[in-house]
Amino acid sequence: MSPRIAVGIGIVWLGAVGCGRPALQVERLETPVAGAGAHSADPALGVDPGSGELVMGWVEGDGKVWTLYASRSADAGGTWSSPVKVAGGAESPEEVHPHGESSPRLVIAPGNRRALIWPNSVTVPGRKWPATLLRFSRSQDGGQTWSAPTTLNDDTTAAPVSHQFHGAAWVGDSGIAVAWLDERDVAAPVAAGAEGHTEHASEPDATIYYTTSEDFGRSWAPNRAGWKEACPCCRVTLARDRNGEAVAAWRKHYPGDVRDVVTTLLSDEAAQPERVHQDDWAYPGCPHTGPAIATGADGSSHVVWYNGKAGSAGVYYAKVTASGERSRPVGLVTGTRVGAAHAAVEPLGDGGALTAYDLTENGDRRISVARVLAAGSLGERLEVPGSEGGKYPQLAVLGDTTAVVAWTATLGDRSELRLARIDPR
Numbered sequence: 145m146s147p148r149i150a151v152g153i154g155i156v157w158l159g160a161v162g163c164g165r166p167a168l169q170v171e172r173l174e175t176p177v178a179g180a181g182a183h184s185a186d187p188a189l190g191v192d193p194g195s196g197e198l199v200m201g202w203v204e205g206d207g208k209v210w211t212l213y214a215s216r217s218a219d220a221g222g223t224w225s226s227p228v229k230v231a232g233g234a235e236s237p238e239e240v241h242p243h244g245e246s247s248p249r250l251v252i253a254p255g256n257r258r259a260l261i262w263p264n265s266v267t268v269p270g271r272k273w274p275a276t277l278l279r280f281s282r283s284q285d286g287g288q289t290w291s292a293p294t295t296l297n298d299d300t301t302a303a304p305v306s307h308q309f310h311g312a313a314w315v316g317d318s319g320i321a322v323a324w325l326d327e328r329d330v331a332a333p334v335a336a337g338a339e340g341h342t343e344h345a346s347e348p349d350a351t352i353y354y355t356t357s358e359d360f361g362r363s364w365a366p367n368r369a370g371w372k373e374a375c376p377c378c379r380v381t382l383a384r385d386r387n388g389e390a391v392a393a394w395r396k397h398y399p400g401d402v403r404d405v406v407t408t409l410l411s412d413e414a415a416q417p418e419r420v421h422q423d424d425w426a427y428p429g430c431p432h433t434g435p436a437i438a439t440g441a442d443g444s445s446h447v448v449w450y451n452g453k454a455g456s457a458g459v460y461y462a463k464v465t466a467s468g469e470r471s472r473p474v475g476l477v478t479g480t481r482v483g484a485a486h487a488a489v490e491p492l493g494d495g496g497a498l499t500a501y502d503l504t505e506n507g508d509r510r511i512s513v514a515r516v517l518a519a520g521s522l523g524e525r526l527e528v529p530g531s532e533g534g535k536y537p538q539l540a541v542l543g544d545t546t547a548v549v550a551w552t553a554t555l556g557d558r559s560e561l562r563l564a565r566i567d568p569r
Contacts, residue, residue: 510531
């Protein structure tokens with residue numbers, strides 16, 4: 145078990161606190177890394193709906209061989225259980241690798257059930273980047289043991305292509321839904337595998353494929369093709385709605401190289417996905433920045449995304465109500481120096497949301513947290529101390545207000561997993 149480190153002093157405030165509302169406070173936390181190598185990265189966070197435990201998955205390694213681990217905390221990240229290996233390691237060096245935009249996704253359901261979904265790496269001669277299979281492992285004992293990895297994409301007898309940039313969610317009573325960007329329908333796939341690369345607009349779009357399981361991963365339905373014209377390296381994100389269905393968000397490629405964020409129910413591939421907001425961001429390539437989505441108890445979806453359009457570049461929040469109404473976007477951080485950013489969002493019990501993102505208005509890579517009020521206005525914002533070089537934040541909210549944010553810090557040639565707890569005071 146690791147002690148927490150309190151760093152409530154030295155917070156960088158970015159916005160005024162609303163009258164009568166508590167201020168956000170930060171505590172840096174120790175991480176449960178296993179010490180398997182010099183690097184750790186790609187956190188995935190979730191909360192057990194039964195026990196209230198905080199659960200985290202992550203990868204760590206020596207830069208060549210990587211292992212996927214999981215751990216749990218009963219005190220909001222103050223202390224952690226011993227890490228449990230899920231997959232990877234020296235015996236299967238292509239099983240796990242770090243990739244912020246396509247990092248592991250964690251699903252948690254009642255009854256001590258947990259699952260992790262991630263892409264492996266398949267070296268293919270002649271491909272610019274490795275192909276990938278979408279892999280799955282589950283635990284039915286609260287994370288003490290994990291099943292041997294299995295493959296979710298069902299085109300394994302065909303030529304190796306990319307299956308990644310995925311989202312996952314608990315659905316129904318005992319179900320899981322997984323959606324990803326798939327190359328199998330592309331005549332000459334190029335591969336969208338390395339973080340930070342940019343594809344030219346002439347490169348083919350991806351198709352969103354998905355699969356579901358009604359028994360928490362024991363068996364899976366055949367893969368289904370959903371929507372085409374998906375930006376080929378911007379992740380799909382899934383969230384469970386109040387009816388137990390999966391809501392999907394992704395970046396769609398419109399005519400004229402416009403790449404705007406859309407949402408729809410995953411189960412209705414006949415539905416036309418609707419823009420969260422008509423940004424009309426035209427970009428001749430793939431920006432490697434998918435949206436974040438979470439759903440509240442009132443049926444609303446909270447969406448956060450990056451818009452790179454000149455004159456309005458920034459990270460934005462909007463709410464999509466259960467009836468489909470879209471709120472006016474709220475700029476969390478904007479400015480001419482705000483490049484491609486990555487975000488996370490979680491609903492709060494009062495109808496608002498907590499967000500995290502990894503760029504400042506000056507273009508510095510650093511983790512910030514902002515609260516959006518239920519009325520749709522921006523509340524407190526703060527920069528997390530010690531988060532310089534941080535990217536790809538992940539959020540989990542415990543008890544409606546207390547939250548934990550995790551991110552990957554870049555420290556020279558090393559990557560390091562970091563954690564902080566956010567409390568209203």
